Amino acid sequence: RQAEARELMRRAGVLPVVTVASAGQGVAIARALVAGGLPGVEVTLRSPAALDAIAAIREQVPDAEVGAGTVLGAAQLRQALDAGAGFIVSPGTPADVAEAFAEAPVPVIPGAATPTELIALYNRGFRVAKLFPASSVGGVGLLKSLQGPLPGIRICPTGGIGPANAADYLALSNVGCIGGSWMLKPEWLDAGDFAAVTAAAREARAIVDRVRA
Numbered sequence: 001r002q003a004e005a006r007e008l009m010r011r012a013g014v015l016p017v018v019t020v021a022s023a024g025q026g027v028a029i030a031r032a033l034v035a036g037g038l039p040g041v042e043v044t045l046r047s048p049a050a051l052d053a054i055a056a057i058r059e060q061v062p063d064a065e066v067g068a069g070t071v072l073g074a075a076q077l078r079q080a081l082d083a084g085a086g087f088i089v090s091p092g093t094p095a096d097v098a099e100a101f102a103e104a105p106v107p108v109i110p111g112a113a114t115p116t117e118l119i120a121l122y123n124r125g126f127r128v129a130k131l132f133p134a135s136s137v138g139g140v141g142l143l144k145s146l147q148g149p150l151p152g153i154r155i156c157p158t159g160g161i162g163p164a165n166a167a168d169y170l171a172l173s174n175v176g177c178i179g180g181s182w183m184l185k186p187e188w189l190d191a192g193d194f195a196a197v198t199a200a201a202r203e204a205r206a207i208v209d210r211v212r213a
């Protein structure tokens with residue numbers, strides 16, 4: 001599953017972190033992101049509509065790769081899998097969560113914020129991790145420092161990333177993808193301006209393609 005998680009991160013490039021108001025809004029967002037070249041959609045379990053949105057996106061947007069984010073425990077993991085989540089992300093991974101994740105039948109990107117937490121994940125067999133909240137815990141400098149001691153773990157930093165610093169993160173050898181919500185501005189979502197979401201997604205895709213070229 002760890003190789004699959006790395007592949008997923010590679011395909012996504014940028015993993016949009018999506019908090020939905022309704023299942024229908026989730027479908028519209030997923031369509032807008034796919035249209036902009038971002039197939040990965042991390043729906044956070046932070047709103048009541050999240051599970052329905054995951055199921056609806058899975059059914060109605062075949063080109064999207066939909067997963068669940070903000071998965072904080074074994075019960076949420078089960079709910080997300082039942083809804084059809086194709087991958088799982090957490091902002092942090094205490095031991096009980098790591099135990100549940102180790103058994104998951106889909107790729108998992110477990111959260112960490114320190115070298116010790118990353119080592120704990122590595123020692124449990126994880127080879128990918130989400131660094132959260134990336135910009136607050138050290139950002140690009142921290143990730144660079146981790147390249148030496150922890151080269152075997154591919155990281156998805158999220159938290160405080162946007163068009164201005166995305167390329168700096170993506171250029172790092174230990175970064176598999178980056179995540180964030182900047183292409184989902186609340187005012188666009190409130191106004192139903194999904195064309196703006198697509199435009200921001202396209203800009204993000206262009207940054208990924210430029211850095212990887």
Ligand code: 3PG
Pocket residue numbers: 017069091132158159160161179180181182
């Ligand atoms: C996450 O859960 O990864 C963050 O909420 C995304 O961070 P951002 O909103 O600063 O992009």
